[in-house]
Amino acid sequence: MPTTATGWGTEAADQPLKPMTIERRDLRPDDVAIKITYSGICHSDLHVCRNDWGGSRYPVVPGHEIVGTVTAVGDEVTRHRVGDTVAVGCMVDSCMECDQCLEGWEVFCRKGCVQTYNSKDYHDGTVSKGGYTDHIVVRDHFVLKVPEGMDVSRVAPLLCAGITTYSPLRQYDVGEGTRMAVVGLGGLGHMGVKLGAAMGAHVTVITTTPGKGEDARKLGAHDVIISTDAEQMKAAATRFDFILNTVPVSHEIDGYLNLLGRSGRMIIVGALTPMPGFVGVNLILWNRAVGGSAIGGIPETQEMLDFCAAKNIYPDVETIRMDQVNEAYERLLKNDVRYRFVIDMGSMEAAA
Ligand SMILES: NC(=O)c1ccc[n+]([C@@H]2O[C@H](COP(=O)([O-])OP(=O)(O)OC[C@H]3O[C@@H](n4cnc5c(N)ncnc54)[C@H](OP(=O)(O)O)[C@@H]3O)[C@@H](O)[C@H]2O)c1
Ligand SMILES: [Zn+2]
Ligand SMILES: [Zn+2]
Known part of the structure; x- marks a missing residue:
């Protein structure tokens, strides 16, 4: 029964x-x-x-x-x-x-x-x-x-939040020396910060909420950018090798693409719905790429749990x-x- x-x-x-x-x-x-x-x-x-x-x-x-x-x-x-x-x-x-x-x-x-x-x-x-x-x-x-x-x-x-952020970091070899940014400091984003920092990356949080700046540093981020501040965004042009984008809704991505340096890559994990277009030159110049990532497989999920246990990483x-x-x-x-x-x-x- x-x-x-x-x-x-x-x-x-x-x-x-x-x-x-x-x-x-x-x-x-x-x-x-x-x-x-x-x-x-x-x-x-x-x-x-x-x-x-x-x-x-x-x-x-x-x-x-x-x-x-x-x-x-x-x-x-x-x-x-x-x-x-x-x-x-x-x-x-x-x-x-x-x-x-x-x-x-x-x-x-x-x-x-x-x-x-x-x-x-x-x-x-x-x-x-x-x-x-x-x-x-x-x-x-x-x-x-x-x-x-x-x-x-x-x-x-x-x-979910753990494996969805761990998997792209592993797929794209984020580690010692990677200049990485996380867009959106929510459930996924804060795990991205902790995991990226634990893998040795230099982590910047890009947030719409100025009040999260102090938290971001406590979570392990080395730097914070307020995305609604045009001056801060301009000053960060070409700064990153890797951007993990966790924004949960459809949004313009040109502003974030401009932050990628040579052969930089932005991985979208948040928005599943149709996105507005972007300007081709923002990909072509600096050889940038944009991609996506869906959770992760079962062996990688176990690997992530073991990694978090070994490094004492918790949400x-x-x-x-x-x-x-x-x-x-x-x-x-x-x-x-x-x-x-x-x-x-x-x-x-x-x-x-
Ligand atoms: N790819 C996958 O396999 C997968 C797996 C799990 C979840 N997801 C998706 O990932 C997304 C994030 O999930 P979550 O649980 O982390 O959500 P969450 O806790 O709500 O965090 C999302 C963060 O994005 C930022 N944000 C929200 N609205 C925004 C906007 N309009 N423009 C710019 N930034 C905005 C906010 O951070 P700030 O205050 O810092 O700006 C917010 O805290 C959801 O859409 C979820 O469905 C995908
Ligand atoms: Zn989920
Ligand atoms: Zn099958």
């Missing part, structure tokens, strides 16, 4: 999140059942709840930054045991046979990976429901090991109760989060 999970989700784009019950499937032989202890709030959760990208399947139960404890495993599972502390990110299944899956890039599975929420299960066609719930059932390959000794109350945001979190989620969404829209909300899932039991 499938089990009932309690959680929070939304029935429509213009509705707040509210308590709801959902079904979790019986364990398949390669499944792991997890009691969720903490769930991070990613800006993507808000985008999907409000159908900003189209294609939301209601009810939407979001959450793809999940940490918890294994409560049961299917017959064929050998990598995880009951009692293990584990984590789940943005994907819960993929074909595991195509070239992308075999190379550890499950996110680009040719069959289409099954995302943690709002995605159709391959086997039964049900729509996946994410981490704002008390438990979840996930195929073993997509369950990450939380390294021993980590503070579980701060691990969840690594599963800065504000822990909230489940019933504060709607308020948290409104604050996210106002850039008022320092720097990731994490829901203590125990708060649902306490409230019951």
Whole structure:
């Protein structure tokens, strides 16, 4: 018999999140059942709840930054045991046979990976429901090991904000001597700062919020630019080798392209919707490039968790109760989060 999970989700784009019950499937032989202890709030959760990208399947139960404890495993599972502390990110299944899956890039599975929420299960066609719930059932390959000794109350945001920023830094060899900038100091951006600094880069934060300057330095940034200050932007022309752009909405990029030096590259991870055009000469002069990056594969996600454990890197979190989620969404829209909300899932039991 499938089990009932309690959680929070939304029935429509213009509705707040509210308590709801959902079904979790019986364990398949390669499944792991997890009691969720903490769930991070990613800006993507808000985008999907409000159908900003189209294609939301209601009810939407979001959450793809999940940490918890294994409560049961299917017959064929050998990598995880009951009692293990584990984590789940943005994907819960993929074909595991195509070239992308075999190379550890499950996110680009040719069959289409099954995302943690709002995605159709391959086997039964049900729509996946994410981490704002008390438990979840996930195929073993997509369950990450939380390294021993980590503070579980701060691990969840690594599963999306962490890997989405770690992956492009690794793909483009950011390290000692790289002059790097992070645009947008939010959940992703603040992880980009911490990870870039830990890899040895010289990190500059480019922010629209002057009040975040001091924080940026505390997080590990060496310099700060206020993007609304034309003089500061002009003075920074050609300064960077690499720019990680986390702005969550469509925006002009010419101003940022001008900050790239010779063969510099800007990677967009935030905006998924159509962007305004840019001026070709801003790419051609200085041999600049613009690209994108989507989360990261499962092996790289484990590598990122191990890196963070070894270097003692954690997100800065504000822990909230489940019933504060709607308020948290409104604050996210106002850039008022320092720097990731994490829901203590125990708060649902306490409230019951
Ligand atoms: N590529 C992927 O696989 C992937 C994975 C996860 C998330 N995402 C996407 O990445 C984006 C960022 O997510 P997040 O959770 O980090 O969001 P967030 O916490 O809201 O942070 C975004 C930051 O961008 C800046 N910003 C906001 N609106 C802006 C605007 N109009 N112009 C310039 N800067 C603006 C703000 O920083 P300042 O105050 O410093 O300006 C804000 O704190 C979202 O769109 C999310 O869906 C993509
Ligand atoms: Zn996310
Ligand atoms: Zn595949």
